[in-house]
Amino acid sequence: MSLLARRALAELAGTAFLVMAVVGSGIMASRLSPNDPGLAMLENSIATGAALVALIIALQPVSASFNPVVTLVEKALGLLDWRTASVLIVTQFVGGLAGTVIANAMFGLDAAALSTHARTGPALWLGEIVATVGLLLVVFGTVRSGRADRVAFAVGGYIAAAYWFTSSTSFANPAVTLARTITDTFAGIAPASAPGFVLAQLIGGALGFMLVCLLFPAPAPGPSVASALSAAPTPDRKVFHEPRNS
Numbered sequence: 001m002s003l004l005a006r007r008a009l010a011e012l013a014g015t016a017f018l019v020m021a022v023v024g025s026g027i028m029a030s031r032l033s034p035n036d037p038g039l040a041m042l043e044n045s046i047a048t049g050a051a052l053v054a055l056i057i058a059l060q061p062v063s064a065s066f067n068p069v070v071t072l073v074e075k076a077l078g079l080l081d082w083r084t085a086s087v088l089i090v091t092q093f094v095g096g097l098a099g100t101v102i103a104n105a106m107f108g109l110d111a112a113a114l115s116t117h118a119r120t121g122p123a124l125w126l127g128e129i130v131a132t133v134g135l136l137l138v139v140f141g142t143v144r145s146g147r148a149d150r151v152a153f154a155v156g157g158y159i160a161a162a163y164w165f166t167s168s169t170s171f172a173n174p175a176v177t178l179a180r181t182i183t184d185t186f187a188g189i190a191p192a193s194a195p196g197f198v199l200a201q202l203i204g205g206a207l208g209f210m211l212v213c214l215l216f217p218a219p220a221p222g223p224s225v226a227s228a229l230s231a232a233p234t235p236d237r238k239v240f241h242e243p244r245n246s
Contacts, residue, residue: 019099026187049160096179115188127168132204
């Protein structure tokens with residue numbers, strides 16, 4: 001299997017499991033705590049943050065962005081070409097949709113049902129901008145400062161916290177946002193609300209990119225962002241390489 005194919009498969013599987021964690025834990029939380037939305041969100045946020053840590057650690061040697069905005073920023077930083085970025089983004093969206101279908105099915109629901117949970121308005125859009133800027137700052141700040149081995153814990157902790165301090169409960173991911181339109185459960189978002197969230201995430205992505213460039217104009221010595229989030233060699237890790245034509 002080629003390097004790009006393995007990276008695409010890692011992004012598909014990782015995004016699918018991330019969405020299963022978000023949607024599945026949301027369904028479970030709403031069933032276990034039907035009269036306590038605060039407790040249900042606590043359960044949802046802990047499960048999501050923990051799953052992110054585990055998935056990034058497991059898939060980091062291959063590819064572990066799980067987020068089109070992160071992938072676009074990698075492209076803007078010159079770490080990916082357009083072909084690679086496009087393939088990874090497509091697989092992230094496909095993986096997210098598959099994750100929702102599987103989560104719904106696991107809990108005996110229709111495989112896909114459009115959400116009726118409206119999430120709209122300037123306050124929530126601002127929340128998504130803030131959530132996305134913060135996510136990019138955590139991801140790229142951790143890696144570009146030479147602490148790539150900590151990115152999984154930084155991202156998982158940030159997302160668990162951002163559930164609570166942002167008005168939107170921190171989607172911060174277009175693939176996850178689209179995937180959550182086809183579950184009419186605790187974690188769902190109405191299809192009509194999704195475009196506003198995605199636009200806010202893209203704005204947050206642009207602002208986050210500028211902030212990262214200002215704060216970390218050059219990566220610290222050691223693994224690059226590409227090696228931290230995708231397949232690249234590090235001193236103590238073996239990876240497989242595609243043969244290159246001389």
